[in-house]
Every structure is written in structure tokens, then in C-alpha cells.
Amino acid sequence: MTSKIKKQKQIFSLLNNRFANLLEVNDPDTAFGYKKAEASSEISEQNLLINKVYNFYKSIIQNMNSGLIAADLEGDINFVNQPAGKMLDYSREDLLQKNIYDLFSDDEESQKCLRLLFLPGKKIDDKEVKFKKKDNSKILVGLNISSIHDENNNFDGIVMLFRDLTEIRELKLQVERMERLALLGELSAGIAHEIRNPLAGIKASAQILQDGVDNDKLQHQIVDRIVREVDKANRLLKEFFKFAKPTRPNLKFHDIELIIEGVHLLLKSNFQSKNIEFKTEYETGLPQIFVDDTQIEQVIINLFLNGIDAMQKGGKLKIKVYKKELSVLENARGSSGNPNGKLDYVILQIIDSGKGIDKKNLEKIFNPFYTTKVDGLGLGLSICSRLTQENGGKIDVHTEVGNGTTFTLALPAFVHN
Amino acid sequence: MDDIKRLLIVDDEETLTFSLYQTFINVPVECEVLTASSGEEALARLQEGHFDVVITDIAMPGLNGIDLLSMIKSRTPDTKVILITAYGSDEREELAYQKGAEKYIEKPFDLHEIRDLVVNLLS
Numbered sequence: 437m438t439s440k441i442k443k444q445k446q447i448f449s450l451l452n453n454r455f456a457n458l459l460e461v462n463d464p465d466t467a468f469g470y471k472k473a474e475a476s477s478e479i480s481e482q483n484l485l486i487n488k489v490y491n492f493y494k495s496i497i498q499n500m501n502s503g504l505i506a507a508d509l510e511g512d513i514n515f516v517n518q519p520a521g522k523m524l525d526y527s528r529e530d531l532l533q534k535n536i537y538d539l540f541s542d543d544e545e546s547q548k549c550l551r552l553l554f555l556p557g558k559k560i561d562d563k564e565v566k567f568k569k570k571d572n573s574k575i576l577v578g579l580n581i582s583s584i585h586d587e588n589n590n591f592d593g594i595v596m597l598f599r600d601l602t603e604i605r606e607l608k609l610q611v612e613r614m615e616r617l618a619l620l621g622e623l624s625a626g627i628a629h630e631i632r633n634p635l636a637g638i639k640a641s642a643q644i645l646q647d648g649v650d651n652d653k654l655q656h657q658i659v660d661r662i663v664r665e666v667d668k669a670n671r672l673l674k675e676f677f678k679f680a681k682p683t684r685p686n687l688k689f690h691d692i693e694l695i696i697e698g699v700h701l702l703l704k705s706n707f708q709s710k711n712i713e714f715k716t717e718y719e720t721g722l723p724q725i726f727v728d729d730t731q732i733e734q735v736i737i738n739l740f741l742n743g744i745d746a747m748q749k750g751g752k753l754k755i756k757v758y759k760k761e762l763s764v765l766e767n768a769r770g771s772s773g774n775p776n777g778k779l780d781y782v783i784l785q786i787i788d789s790g791k792g793i794d795k796k797n798l799e800k801i802f803n804p805f806y807t808t809k810v811d812g813l814g815l816g817l818s819i820c821s822r823l824t825q826e827n828g829g830k831i832d833v834h835t836e837v838g839n840g841t842t843f844t845l846a847l848p849a850f851v852h853n
Numbered sequence: 854m855d856d857i858k859r860l861l862i863v864d865d866e867e868t869l870t871f872s873l874y875q876t877f878i879n880v881p882v883e884c885e886v887l888t889a890s891s892g893e894e895a896l897a898r899l900q901e902g903h904f905d906v907v908i909t910d911i912a913m914p915g916l917n918g919i920d921l922l923s924m925i926k927s928r929t930p931d932t933k934v935i936l937i938t939a940y941g942s943d944e945r946e947e948l949a950y951q952k953g954a955e956k957y958i959e960k961p962f963d964l965h966e967i968r969d970l971v972v973n974l975l976s
Contacts, residue, residue: 625940629912632939636960637868643964644875666961677941684944 502599503577506584509593511535511550523577523600525570536596541566541574549581550594559583564601576601607763610830613802613821620803620818628673635673639666675815685728685827692725692757692782692847693718699736706741711750719758723849725782727827732847735823735831738816739786739843745809746790746841756785762846780849781829787842793835801833828852858884858975859902863895863909863921864937869960873908876968882975892916899925904932906955906974908967911938911945919948926953933974937962 497504503520507513516531524531524539540546545565560581566574577598586592642662649656700707700714707714725732743753761778793801800806802821807814824831828848835841860877864870870888877886887904889895893916895909907925911918922934933955938945946957956970 628941629939632960633866634868636937636939636962637866637872639961640869640872640876640964644872670961674941 502597504595504597505531505536505539506595507536507593509591511537514593520598523569523575523598524567530570536594539567541568549579567598576605603763606832610832616803624676628676632670632673635666635670639663642666685731685823687726687728687827687852689724689726690729690732692722692784695729695733696736696755696757696784699733699740702737703740703744706744707753710744710747712744712747713752714755715752716755717757722757722759722782723780725847725849726851727829727847731823731827735820735845736784736786738820739845742816742843743786743788743790743841746788746792748790751789751840753789754785754787756783756787758783759849760846781846782849784845784847785842786845787840789840792837792839792841793833794837795835798833798835802831856883858882858906859904860884860886860971860975861889861895861898861904861907861909862886863889863892863907863913863918865890865910865913869910872964873967876964877971880968880972880975882972884975892918892921895921896924899928903929906933906935906971908935908937908971911936911940911949919945919952922949922952922954935967935970937967 497517498519500517501519503523504515504517505513505520506515513531513534513536516528518528521528521531526534536550537543537546540549542565549560549563549565560579562578562580565577565579567577569575578601580597581594583591584593584595639662642659646656646659646663649659696716706712740753747753760781760783762781764779797806797808802817803814805814806818821831824845824847830846832844832846833841834844862870862873862877864873867890870890874886874888877884887898889898892909892913895907896916898904899907907921909918909921918936918938922936925932925934930953934953935956935958936949936954937958937960939960941959949957955974958967
């Protein structure tokens with residue numbers, strides 16, 4: 437290690453210790469080792485000023501929403517702020533023992549990122565990379581890196597600023613799915629309309645033929661079949677419309693517990709016949725949800741039935757309900773006085789112990805006509821997604837083959853339009 | 854001549870217009886049945902004479918069924934208008950009734966049902 441790096445590490449170590457002291461003691465007068473009672477006379481005007489500036493920057497750095505990590509020329513971390521540790525699940529001390537290369541989940545990515553920095557004047561802006569948390573799980577972050585220079589303008593280290601993109605990415609995926617479904621909805625409505633027209637012609641013509649033949653004649657029976665098949669096709673198209681253009685929701689405040697218990701009662705025999713245990717876990721003090729109860733009931737029925745179908749050999753369907761603040765979804769603009777744009781949602785998790793869904797099929801499950809069931813139309817989940825969206829909520833799924841599936845509904849607990 | 858009722862069927866779907874025409878020329882009410890394959894053609898027929906009942910599709914190229922309904926109601930309010938449509942939309946149905954439609958029927962409909970309804974209106 438060069439003497440320059442050693443010196444730099446000493447400075448940062450000193451700085452970090454002071455930060456640690458400051459985190460424990462809130463009285464600014466004790467910062468930098470000064471005790472007001474004992475040595476107030478020693479505090480010069482200059483020190484007070486430094487103290488003030490120091491606290492100002494400390495407060496910005498520790499209270500910002502982004503993680504901040506600084507490292508020396510060898511990549512050894514020499515400064516971290518609190519959000520950085522929180523985002524990566526490390527203590528400040530643990531992170532100070534690490535090298536920045538350890539943070540990247542992909543070695544090649546880290547090399548590529550950091551190599552750039554050694555080119556003069558280069559910096560990295562808002563690059564999406566995956567960091568590794570303490571438990572080795574990955575976290576998607578938007579990363580900015582810039583270089584630090586010493587008083588002689590020599591490259592002296594780097595500073596990394598990063599923010600958690602997990603929620604933003606989920607919102608983006610949700611919006612993409614909504615757009616895709618809306619497009620498919622319009623398409624489906626158009627196709628359904630085009631098909632219902634000739635069906636009307638076929639049915640009317642068949643009924644004219646039917647009227648001209650005696651009931652017991654074979655021709656009558658055949659024409660009767662034509663009429664029945666037309667009606668069957670029409671029922672299918674009506675399902676289409678339900679997906680494509682759901683009726684405008686009649687939004688009111690409702691108790692989620694009552695909706696869930698109502699659906700459970702309705703499907704009780706299905707649970708019993710398949711030997712499935714039904715368990716609920718409600719957080720206390722849940723707010724009411726602002727939704728169309730009939731539509732949300734339909735969503736929950738579909739999700740319960742899917743869960744039941746996934747547990748052919750019996751199992752457990754667990755319902756977990758709790759409150760959470762989330763960024764307001766595009767489709768649920770509410771009047772909010774909340775400065776960070778987050779509002780109360782009631783989260784409903786439907787956790788089955790079934791066979792799970794293959795990762796490669798996961799994105800497709802909300803598409804209309806995607807089904808793995810022999811007798812399914814493949815509209816259930818797309819209708820769920822559409823109705824949830826219409827009610828200002830969102831739907832998500834987590835699954836693992838062999839380990840069951842969890843559907844998560846976020847339903848607004850605030851007035852929206 | 855005054856006793857002969859007049860019925861106009863408007864739809865760009867030829868098979869359906871044909872079936873409806875065949876049905877209504879055989880109903881036990883003395884009635885003259887005319888057809889039109891567009892809203893514009895229907896307007897021309899309406900200018901030639903009064904109709905007791907008009908059955909019209911909604912989605913047609915050019916003048917649509919809802920606008921045709923408005924025009925009929927402003928000129929001859931006593932003409933009964935039945936709308937037939939392949940769309941399944943509550944909002945459209947609401948609009949149709951607001952504008953004075955006698956009935957809003959989704960396609961594919963039961964021929965006997967529409968026949969009975971029209972015969973009732975013509976009688």
C-alpha cells in the first residue's frame with residue numbers, strides 16, 4: 437500500500453469515528469471531542485463554524501434517500517452513509533471492511549463500471565446495476581460514480597451514489613402490463629364485435645330454417661344445434677367483453693375482512709372437498725378499502741379458485757392482510773397531502789402451498805388466453821389484473837416451482853378517481 | 854293505405870338484414886318492410902315516407918345508429934326505434950335509452966323475441 441493511500445485511510449478512519457460519535461451523541465457541542473462544560477473557552481469561532489458546516493453536511497448525507505459510499509484508489513470502502521447500509525443490509529462497520537468490487541453481483545459488470553472511471557474526466561450516471569446484499573440476494577440500483585481528486589487534482593478515490601430501483605422497476609413492469617392489457621382489451625373488443633355480427637346472421641338464418649321444419653325432424657334438431665353453438669360462442673365473447681371493457685367500478689369504502697369472509701363462505705365446499713386448510717391473518721386496525729366490492733370479490737374468487745386448482749393433493753391457503761404505504765399508482769390518482777407521494781394501501785396476500793409456476797411462464801400468466809388448464813379459457817388472471825387496475829390497485833405474483841405461489845393485491849385505502 | 858304499417862331495417866350486415874326481412878314479411882300484421890344498408894340510405898328512405906318502426910344497427914360506416922336515432926326522434930318522435938348491436942357496453946345502452954330508443958338488443962339475438970316485440974309495436 438502506498439503511503440498516500442495509507443494517509444488517506446487514516447483520515448477516513450478518523451472521519452468515520454467522528455461520524456460514529458456523532459450518531460451516538462446528538463449534542464453538537466460534544467462533536468470533535470469538545471466538552472462544553474470543561475472546555476468551552478477553547479472553542480474558537482472557527483471551530484464553531486466548522487462544527488456547523490460539518491453538522492449541516494452530515495445531516496444531508498445521513499438523511500438523503502440514496503446510499504453513498506466512498507472508496508480509495510484500491511476500491512477499499514472508507515466512508516458509508518446510513519441508507520447505504522440499510523439498502524444492502526450491512527452494518528456500517530461491515531461495509532467499511534469491504535471493497536467496492538464485493539458489492540456488485542456481477543464481476544464483469546463491476547470491472548466494466550470501474551474501468552471507465554480510470555479514464556480522465558469519466559463518470560457514470562444512473563447506470564442500472566445489481567448489487568449484492570449481505571444475504572447474497574440481489575438489489576437493482578441506479579448507480580452514479582464520480583471521482584474524487586485531491587488538492588493537486590490527482591485522482592484520489594471514487595464516490596458512489598445509488599438508489600434502490602426495486603419499487604420503480606415493479607411499477608414500470610406494472611404499467612407495461614397495464615398498457616399491454618389495455619391494448620389487448622381494445623383488440624379483443626374489436627374482434628368480439630366483428631365476430632358477433634356474423635353470429636347474429638347465422639342465428640337469425642338458422643331460426644328461420646327452424647321455424648319451417650317440424651320439431652321431430654332431423655333437420656330441426658340439426659338447426660337447433662347450430663343455434664345452441666352460436667349461443668355458446670356468444671357466451672365466450674361476452675367473457676371477452678368482461679375482460680376488455682369492464683363496467684366502471686362503483687367505488688365505495690368497504691371492509692376487506694368482510695369481502696374475504698364472504699368469498700370463503702361461497703367457496704367453502706371447494707376448500708373442504710379438496711382438503712385445503714384456509715387460514716387468515718389480519719393486522720389490527722386495517723383501514724377500509726375504496727373499491728367496487730363486487731369486482732374485488734370477483735378478483736378474490738378467481739385467485740382462491742386458482743389456489744385451490746394448484747393444490748390437487750390438498751394443502752393450505754393462507755391469507756395475510758396488512759397496511760402498507762406505497763407510491764400512488766398511475767391509475768389511482770388520489771388527493772394526497774403526503775409530500776413523498778405515498779399513500780395507504782391494504783395488502784392482501786394469498787399464499788398457496790401448491791405446485792408453483794415455472795419462471796418462464798410467469799410474465800405470461802396475466803395475458804388473456806394463456807392457460808395451463810385443460811378446460812380453462814385463460815381469462816381468469818387477465819380479468820383479475822384488469823379489475824384490480826380499474827379499482828386503482830395492483831396485482832403481483834411470486835412463485836417457486838414446488839413451493840407454492842403468492843398473489844399480492846394492493847388495494848387503495850384512500851379516495852381516488 | 855293508412856292501415857299498412859311500415860318497418861325499416863338498417864344494417865350493413867347483409868345476411869342479418871335478409872333474415873330480418875324474411876321474418877317480417879311473414880308476420881301476421883299487414884306491414885311494408887324496407888331495408889337499408891347504411892345510415893345514409895336509411896335517412897333517404899325516411900325522407901320518402903313515415904315509418905312506424907325502425908330496427909337499426911349501431912356500428913355502421915358513415916352515419917351510426919345512435920345518430921340516426923337522434924335524427925329520427927327529432928323529425929318523427931312517434932317512430933319507434935330498436936337498436937341492435939354487437940357491442941356489449943352498458944354506457945352505450947344508457948345513451949340509447951336517453952335518446953329515446955324503444956329497445957336495445959345485443960347481437961346475436963333471438964329472432965322470435967325481436968319478432969314478437971316488433972309485432973307488438975306494429976299492432
